[in-house]
Amino acid sequence: MNYPSKLIEEAVLEISKLPGIGKKSALRLALHLLKSDKSQTQNLTEALSNLREKTTYCKTCHNISDQEICNICGSHRRDQSIIAVVQDTRDVLAIENTSQYSGQYHVLGGIISPMMGIGPNDLNIDSLISRIEQNPEVKEIILALSPTMEGDTTAFYLQKRLRDFPLKISTIARGIPIGGDLEYTDEITLGRSILSRIDF
Amino acid sequence: MNYPSKLIEEAVLEISKLPGIGKKSALRLALHLLKSDKSQTQNLTEALSNLREKTTYCKTCHNISDQEICNICGSHRRDQSIIAVVQDTRDVLAIENTSQYSGQYHVLGGIISPMMGIGPNDLNIDSLISRIEQNPEVKEIILALSPTMEGDTTAFYLQKRLRDFPLKISTIARGIPIGGDLEYTDEITLGRSILSRIDF
Numbered sequence: 001m002n003y004p005s006k007l008i009e010e011a012v013l014e015i016s017k018l019p020g021i022g023k024k025s026a027l028r029l030a031l032h033l034l035k036s037d038k039s040q041t042q043n044l045t046e047a048l049s050n051l052r053e054k055t056t057y058c059k060t061c062h063n064i065s066d067q068e069i070c071n072i073c074g075s076h077r078r079d080q081s082i083i084a085v086v087q088d089t090r091d092v093l094a095i096e097n098t099s100q101y102s103g104q105y106h107v108l109g110g111i112i113s114p115m116m117g118i119g120p121n122d123l124n125i126d127s128l129i130s131r132i133e134q135n136p137e138v139k140e141i142i143l144a145l146s147p148t149m150e151g152d153t154t155a156f157y158l159q160k161r162l163r164d165f166p167l168k169i170s171t172i173a174r175g176i177p178i179g180g181d182l183e184y185t186d187e188i189t190l191g192r193s194i195l196s197r198i199d200f
Numbered sequence: 201m202n203y204p205s206k207l208i209e210e211a212v213l214e215i216s217k218l219p220g221i222g223k224k225s226a227l228r229l230a231l232h233l234l235k236s237d238k239s240q241t242q243n244l245t246e247a248l249s250n251l252r253e254k255t256t257y258c259k260t261c262h263n264i265s266d267q268e269i270c271n272i273c274g275s276h277r278r279d280q281s282i283i284a285v286v287q288d289t290r291d292v293l294a295i296e297n298t299s300q301y302s303g304q305y306h307v308l309g310g311i312i313s314p315m316m317g318i319g320p321n322d323l324n325i326d327s328l329i330s331r332i333e334q335n336p337e338v339k340e341i342i343l344a345l346s347p348t349m350e351g352d353t354t355a356f357y358l359q360k361r362l363r364d365f366p367l368k369i370s371t372i373a374r375g376i377p378i379g380g381d382l383e384y385t386d387e388i389t390l391g392r393s394i395l396s397r398i399d400f
Contacts, residue, residue, distance in 0.1 A: 002296065004264040004271075004289060011251040014244040018229050029218050031289055033252055034264070041252035044214040045245035051211040052233055052241035064204040064234070071204075089204060089231060096202060 003027075008034075060131065062107040062124045064089050072105060079103040081139040085128065085158060087111050087151070091144060103142075106131065111145065112154040120157055128158075132165055140168040147174050203227075208234075260331065262307040262324045264289050272305060279303040281339040285328065285358060287311050287351070291344060303342075306331065311345065312354040320357055328358075332365055340368040347374050 001023065003009035008030055015026035033041045057063065058070035065071070072078055072092075082103035086092055092105050108123040132138050143158055145151035159169055175193040176185050185193075201223065203209035208230055215226035233241045257263065258270035265271070272278055272292075282303035286292055292305050308323040332338050343358055345351035359369055375393040376385050385393075 001293060004292065005255065005266045007247075007251045007255050007266070008264055008289075011247045014240075014247040017240060017244070019232050020225070020228075025220070027290060027293070028220075030248075030251060032219050033248060034255060038252055040214075040217060041248055044217070045248050047207075047211045047214040048230075048233060048241055049245050051207045051230060052238055055205065055207050055234060064208055066205045066207070089208075090227060092204065093201060093227070 061105045062109055062127065063092055063105060077102070080135070080137050082142065083128075083131075083138060083140070084142040084144045086144050087146065087154075095144065103140075108154070111150045112157055113150045123154075125158065125161065129161060132162070132167070138167065140170060143169065143171045145171075261305045262309055262327070263292055263305060277302070280335070280337050282342065283328075283331070283338060283340070284342040284344045286344050287346065287354075295344065303340075308354070311350045312357055313350045323354075325358070325361065329361060332362070332367070338367065340370060343369065343371045345371075 003012065008027070011030040011033075012023055012026040015021060015029055016023050021029070033044075055064055056066065056068075058065040058073055059068050060073040061070060063070050063072070067074070079102050083106050084095060084101065084103060085106045085108060086095070087108055087110065089107060092107065095101050095105075106124065106128050108125065108128075110118050110123050112118060112120055112123070132141075141158075141162060143155045145155050155171060162169055174189070175196070176182065176189060182190070203212065208227070211230040211233075212223055212226040215221060215229055216223050221229070233244075255264055256266065256268075258265040258273055259268055260273040261270060263270050263272070267274070279302050283306050284295060284301065284303060285306045285308060286295070287308055287310065289307060292307065295301050295305075306324065306328050308325065308328075310318050310323050312318060312320055312323070332341075341358075341362060343355045345355050355371060362369055374389070375396070376382065376389060382390070
C-alpha cells in the first residue's frame with residue numbers, strides 16, 4: 001500500500017508488529033491517534049516506555065511487581081505450603097480472578113516449545129527447585145499449565161525434576177467446561193472426562 | 201482486575217483507550233512488549249510520537265502529507281477537473297488501491313454526525329467551496345461517502361452547498377457487491393438496486 005506520508009508508514013509498520021494487529025487495524029489506530037488529543041498519544045507512549053524500562057519482577061515468584069517481593073509472596077494470609085506453577089502473568093491474573101486459590105505462584109515466563117526454540121533453561125525452573133529446597137513448608141505443587149502439547153511437555157519435564165522431593169504434585173482438572181454442551185465437546189476432552197470420572 | 205504492578209495497570213489503561221482494544225487484549229499487548237526486545241517498544245513509541253507531533257496535511261486536499269502540497273494534488277498526471285470528496289485518509293487509500301481513479305481528492309476529516317456533535321463547520325467544507333471557486337477547470341464532484349445515515353446527511357448538505365456551481369455532482373454507485381449473493385443481500389440494497397437498474 002502507498003501511504004500518504006513516511007510518518008504514517010512507519011507508525012503502521014511498528015503498530016502492526018504487535019500480535020494480532022494487521023496493517024489495516026494499525027492504520028485505523030494511527031489515524032485515531034492523529035484525530036484525538038495530543039495528550040492521548042503522549043500518555044500512551046509514556047506508559048509504554050515506563051512499562052518496558054522500569055518494570056521489575058518479584059525475586060521469589062518472577063511475577064511482575066513494583067516491589068522486590070510481590071504482594072502475593074509477601075502476604076501472611078496466603079498459604080505458604082502450596083505453589084501453583086503457571087506460564088505467565090496472565091495466568092496469575094486469571095486464577096486470582098476466580099477467588100478460589102489462596103496459595104503462592106511461580107511464573108515460568110514461558111513454556112517448553114522446541115518449535116519456538118524455548119528449552120527448560122529459558123524458563124524459571126531452577127529458581128523453582130531452589131525455592132522448594134529452601135522452603136520445607138512447601139507441600140504441594142500445582143502444575144497449572146494449559147492442556148496443550150507444550151503445556152503437557154512442560155508438565156512432564158517439571159514432574160521429572162520434582163519427583164525426588166517429598167511433595168504432592170497435582171495438575172488443574174481437565175474436563176467439560178461448566179455450562180458446556182456434551183454434544184459439542186471435542187472427542188478427546190469427552191473421552192478423557194469419562195476415563196478420569198470423579199465420584200458424585 | 202488487580203494488576204500486579206502500577207506500570208502494567210497504566211499501560212493497560214492507555215492501550216485500551218484505542219478503538220477496538222479491550223482490557224484483555226491490552227494486557228496481552230503489554231505483556232508482549234515486556235517479553236520482546238527493548239528496541240521494539242522504543243521504535244513503537246518513537247513512531248507514534250513522531251506521527252502525532254510532526255504529521256502535516258496537504259494545504260489543498262487536507263490529506264496527510266509530508267509536503268505542503270501532497271503527491272496527488274501536485275501531480276500533472278492526475279485529472280484536475282474531478283474531485284472525489286471523502287471522509288478520511290483511509291478512503292483515499294482504498295480508492296487509490298482500486299487503480300480506477302485518476303482525479304483529485306478532498307478529505308473532509310470526518311462526517312456530519314449530530315450524535316457525535318460533529319457539524320458542517322468541523323469539516324473541511326469551506327475550503328472545498330473556495331477550491332472550486334478558485335479552480336474553474338473543476339467540472340465534477342464525486343461524493344464518495346459511506347452509504348450510512350451520516351454519509352447520506354453529509355452528501356445532502358454538500359449537494360445543497362454546491363448546487364449553484366456549474367458542476368456535475370455524482371455519487372459512487374450503490375448496489376449488490378460483485379461476488380455478492382442476491383439471496384443474502386439486505387432488502388434495502390436489493391430494493392434500491394432494482395429501482396436504480398442500469399442498461400445492460
